[in-house]
Amino acid sequence: MRGEETRGFQSEVKQLLHLMVHSLYSNKEIFLRELVSNAADAADKLRFCALSKPELFEGNSDLYVRIAINKEKRTLTLTDNGIGMYRNEVIENLGTIAKSGTKAFLKSMSGEQLKNNHLIGQFGVGFYSAFIVAYKVTLLTRAAGAKINEGVYWESTGEGEYTLADIEKINRGTEITLYFREGEDDFLDEWYVRKVISKYSDHIALPIEIETKDEKNNLFKWEKINKATALWKRNKAEINDTEYKEFYKYITHDSSDPITWSHNHVEGTQEYTSLLYIPSKAPFDAWNRDSKQGLKLYVQRVFIMDNVEQFMPNYLRFVRGLVDSNDLPLNVSREILQDSRITQNLRTSLTKRSLQMLEKLAKDDQEKYDQFWKEFGLILKEGPATDQANQQILAKLLRFSTTYSADTKQSVSLDDYLHRMQKDQDKIYYITADSFAAAKSSPHLEFFRKKNIEVLLCFDRIDEWMMNYLINFHGKTFQSVSKEDESLNKLTDEKTIEQKETEKAFGPFIERLKNLLNNRVKEVRLTNRLTDTPAILTTDSNEMSTQMAKLFTAAGQNVPEVKYIFEINPQHLLIKRVTEIEDEKLFSEWIELLFDQALLAERGTLEDPNQFIHRMNGLLIKSLVK
Structure with missing residues (x-):
């Protein structure tokens, strides 16, 4: 080997590896699903890149994942002939875990949260799940199109360092060997591994083969152990709920079952297949409008790109799944996709389909819809302001x-x-x-x-x-x-003679208030909308509301002063007593107190709370002295 070196993981990677082995994963067999999924992704990436560079296939376009078990050495080797990696890619992908957010993730977890395995798939750490069962992992890889002597060797015990070297590797792709810990004998059993593959990866559109021995002829051969068909292309009647759930976990790396899903094949002016899921748990970055979230895009079963945001409005960014369209050109680029009329039509259709899925859930299963609303209600509330075309449907879902x-x-x-x-x-x-x-x-x-x-x-x-x-x-x-x-x-009740007399009697009092408050309020008037409160503040129908002013202020925007209408309850005992005060200074103190009370009730805060407290205490003392 050439260029051998030992490098250290980032400090937070060490912590995360320790947590994974001891706390996060409760189901050890998940590691096999993760490694197979990574291999399938590598094959998808090669297919896509080979559309413009067919030479990347290196004369062999038959893609596969192969698993070999060696009971004597207590190893399992998983091999793919996908896109592979260059040395710098190995350092970037296997020397760093979840480059953004890992530290915050670690700090936020404690106690029972460490046992919650819902989170692990959200941080791009599937490869490292191998250390749950293995005390050492080696990886050999060569990028498609690279020279034979540009292979890369990587090895680590998952403690704090990894070894890196240059090697010669004839075949493109990646080979991962796991050296199992004591007590992990299940994964040395061929039939157990077959069962795990069938459970998690049967739907992957890539042949998964296992090495078997022909005892009679003492020969080894590769046997396909999965159906290798794209689940979304199969007839819905042939797919059971368990398969739908496992496929969701495969494409999202979420260990929780989805709340509901919708599988549809559309023909006509546009032909496409969609498989949409509503998760049961919101990811940690669900409320980040700039986070990369969206559907997977396939064209005639060929994987094109991940997280396609153009297919869904932002308020439906929690929807997971995929779209396979025969109408999009195979050389589609991100820029072309953004401007495509076909994409706009797909967005309209998929948005409608997602909302129909939520409507059906709300109608058929109130408990599950309540669960959805608890997790994603805040995100869905973004919809009425941004999607006028579907506003009535959205309003019904609120x-x-x-x-x-x-x-x-x-x-x-x-x-x-x-x-x-x-x-x-x-x-x-x-x-x-x-x-x-x-x-x-x-x-x-x-x-x-x-x-x-x-x-x-x-x-x-x-x-x-x-x-x-x-x-x-x-x-x-x-x-x-x-x-x-x-x-x-x-x-409100029709004005009675008594109410008219009250308005007349309070006329001088209202004028006195207007003169005192002057331009601090828009208007002063009596109200019969109160029973227990002496006074409130309301805003004119064309005036900015208090809550909206708070939103603008929180966003750092300049907000014009809100002019309130000061409404007085003439039936309240306190108001009746204040009307009898002749001393202008004392009268002013009481009105300022009532006005501040109304402001506090309306805004939740006062510009000078100490002055309010001082005024209130002063009036209380005067009342006690009397």
Whole structure:
């Protein structure tokens, strides 16, 4: 061997290898699925590259994965004749694990989380699962098209270092040999290995062969042990649920079963096959809109590229699966794909198919849909603002907490809300706040509780943005209860003689407030929407809401000052007492206190909380002295 050197893994790699061996994987046989999947990926990559460079096949386009067991040496060798690797690629791929996010991943895990094997497939560490059963792993590889003397030797015990050297390798591709630990004899049993391959990799469109011995003639031969057919090309009636689930795990490296899936073959102006899955768990980077997430693309069973974002809108980035289209050109590039009319049509169709899949899940299995909403509801809420064409379908899929229940669980659909609407109610009412508690206890809801009118409680950060784009649902428009609106006035009682007299009696008081608050408010007026609160702040229908102002401020945007309407409850005892105060200074203190209370209820914060506390304590002392 030439150019031999010993290199150290990155420090976080050492930690992760230790965790993998001792904590993360509960099912040891997964390592075989991972290695076979990697070999299949290498074959797919070679097929794709050979479309423009057929010489990469080196005269042999028959691709395979081969497994040989040596019981005496206690080894298993897995060989493929795929794309292979150059020396620099070996260093990059086998000397680093999960280049971005590994440290954060390790720091975030503790206790029971270390036993959770749902995460491991999300960090690109499939190759290293070999160290769960092996005390040493060697790898020989040569890139397709490289010279024979450009082969690479790699070896490691998975502790802290690996050895690297240049070798001669006649055949392209990669050969991995695992030296098993004591107690791992199952993987030296040919029939056990066959069973594992059948369980996890039967669907791979690549022959997987195992070395068998003809005892009679004392000869060794290769025997194919998988069906080697693309699962998505088979008839749906011939595929059982277990096969669908195992295929999902193969293409996603997720050890959890999917919640649901949809397998369809479409013919007509466009011909394509799609197999779409909804995961049961959100990946760690699900809320990162810039993360590489998308479907796999095949053209006539030839793998083209991974994570094709153009096939799905961003709010459906959690959907996994693949598309196999006969209409896309085989030399399709990423740039051509972005501008393709065919791609745009596929995107429309696949989006519709995904939403139909969610509609069916919501209708047929409420428990599973609740699980989906818990994991991906926040992402789906991005949809109404970005996909006007499917807004009504998306609105139907949304789930809310409401005043109908004391539970924080978001389980009420808009259909549920419509069924419970009052006869004289013509709008869907909602409130946005920073938390469920803030929304549930808002003074804006007092009137609605009195009238037994249900209100949607929106407390996720994205809700204010989403609700600004939701125009209507089944002919009913949406209305924030913290904004002025004529429909709210219609719901209040008709003005009685007593109310008219109250307005007249409070006229001087309202004028006194206007003079005191001046341009700090847009308007001061009486309201009969309150029962337990002396005063609230509302915004004009054309004014930016408080929550929207918070969103812009958090994003670093300049926000114009929100001009509130100060609404006074004339029936409240505190208001009645304040109207009797003649001392202007004392009157001013009480009004400032009431105004700050209303601001605190509306915004959740005050610019000067200490001044508020000081004023309140001063008024309390005066009351106690009296």
